Every structure is written in C-alpha cells, then in structure tokens.
Amino acid sequence: xxxxxxxxKLKEIVAPYTHDKDSLATISPSTDFIKDLKINSANxxxxxxxxxxxxxxxxxxxxxxxxxxxxxxxxxxxxxLKALDRK
Amino acid sequence: xxxxxxxxxxxxxxxxxxxxxxxxxxxxxxxxxxxxDAGLDFYKGHFRDSPVTPGVILxxxxxxxxxxxxxxxxxxxxxGGMPGHxxxxxxxxxxxxxxxxxxxxxxxxxxxxxxxxxxxCTVQMTNSVGEVVCKGTIxxxxxxxxxx
Numbered sequence: 001x002x003x004x005x006x007x008x009k010l011k012e013i014v015a016p017y018t019h020d021k022d023s024l025a026t027i028s029p030s031t032d033f034i035k036d037l038k039i040n041s042a043n044x045x046x047x048x049x050x051x052x053x054x055x056x057x058x059x060x061x062x063x064x065x066x067x068x069x070x071x072x073x074x075x076x077x078x079x080x081l082k083a084l085d086r087k
Numbered sequence: 088x089x090x091x092x093x094x095x096x097x098x099x100x101x102x103x104x105x106x107x108x109x110x111x112x113x114x115x116x117x118x119x120x121x122x123x124d125a126g127l128d129f130y131k132g133h134f135r136d137s138p139v140t141p142g143v144i145l146x147x148x149x150x151x152x153x154x155x156x157x158x159x160x161x162x163x164x165x166x167g168g169m170p171g172h173x174x175x176x177x178x179x180x181x182x183x184x185x186x187x188x189x190x191x192x193x194x195x196x197x198x199x200x201x202x203x204x205x206x207x208c209t210v211q212m213t214n215s216v217g218e219v220v221c222k223g224t225i226x227x228x229x230x231x232x233x234x235x
Binding site: 045 | 176177200202203204205226227228
C-alpha cells in the first residue's frame with residue numbers, strides 16, 4: 001500500500017470524529033489531529049482503535065503517544081505492516 | 088479495590104450523588120442502585136405540578152454507577168495504578184419509561200473496552216419491577232485531574 005492510499009484510508013477513519021471539515025478536505029502528513037481536525041482526546045482513542053481494526057495491527061501506549069498527526073500515524077502504520085511483512 | 092473504597096473515592100456529594108449502593112463490580116462491569124429522594128430540588132421545576140426525573144439526571148446516574156465506579160475500579164486495580172477521576176466524554180442513551188420521585192433504580196454496566204485511558208461501557212437502568220427505563224452507551228477518560 002503506498003503513502004497516498006494510507007492517507008486516503010486514514011482520512012476515512014478520522015472523518016466521523018473531525019470537527020473541521022475544511023482541514024479534512026486538505027488533509028496532509030502535517031495535519032494535526034487535535035489542532036487542525038479538532039478531534040478530542042476521547043475520539044483520538046477511537047481513531048487509534050479504528051486504525052488497529054482497519055490494518056489488523058496493535059498499537060501500544062508509547063506509539064499512541066506519538067500518533068498526534070497524520071504523518072507520524074502513517075509512519076507507525078508503515079513500520080507495523082513492514083514488520084508483519086504485509087506492506 | 089473493594090466496593091466501600093470505590094464509593095469513598097466518588098467525588099460527589101448531595102444533592103449530586105446518585106449512588107446508594109454498589110452491588111457488584113469486577114473488571115468487566117458494575118451494578119448498583121439509587122433511590123430518587125422525592126425532595127430533590129429539580130422536581131420542583133421538572134415539571135411544574137408533575138415531577139418526573141429529568142433524562143440528564145438518569146444519564147448522570149448511569150454514568151456515576153456504571154462509568155465512574157468502574158473507571159475508579161479499573162484504574163485503581165491496575166498494576167501500580169492509582170484510582171483516577173473519570174471525565175465524561177460521550178453518551179448515547181434511549182429513554183423508555185419515566186422515573187418518578189421516590190423510585191429505586193438499578194444500573195448495570197458492561198465494559199466494551201478500556202484502552203488508552205478511555206472507558207466505553209454499555210449501560211442499562213431498570214426500575215423496581217425490572218422494566219428497562221433507559222439504556223445506551225457512555226464513555227469517559229480516566230484522568231488524574233478532577234477537571235480534565
């Protein structure tokens with residue numbers, strides 16, 4: 001899966017929790033979940049759980065703490081998929 | 088944590104404490120009860136001359152018994168954990184029957200997940216004859232601070 005596909009999938013996942021539709025429309029690796037998409041901390045957990053389900057991976061507390069923007073989240077997903085040989 | 092310790096850790100007082108008894112608690116859920124004192128102030132205005140318990144108060148009761156007691160138990164029972172505070176983050180409740188002044192209700196909650204400090208539960212309230220009064224899902228974040 002290439003980076004563009006990953007961003008597109010992540011966009012679908014965050015859409016229901018996003019309170020800034022303009023930021024969602026222009027989503028990019030630098031998009032911040034809290035500052036730009038206005039996702040609250042409780043829904044951020046739902047984003048992580050949905051990412052786990054969508055990609056069939058498990059995120060730990062350390063990784064969760066880093067997943068604050070689209071770019072970091074994509075790189076964690078990529079690392080996980082690579083480790084599982086499922087890129 | 089035992090039931091008495093959990094009740095002692097609840098940050099509420101009258102007239103906003105809506106837990107009388109915690110009957111069951113384990114890592115998967117909680118069960119408790121509350122009797123609505125007919126003298127509670129909000130009955131004077133909800134509604135004029137026909138007091139009925141407001142839906143927000145029923146929701147609060149389910150949150151205190153289901154979400155908060157369970158959140159305190161789970162955070163306090165975790166390895167090296169301290170019992171936290173629970174900040175309500177979302178509710179989706181359907182209401183089926185009215186609850187009148189003086190009625191005793193029982194709340195049961197089942198954990199859906201507790202991950203990254205977010206607790207999500209299904210909750211159900213029944214009246215003294217076992218009819219379902221309201222039910223739905225409630226979630227909150229377990230924090231160390233009282234106000235988020």
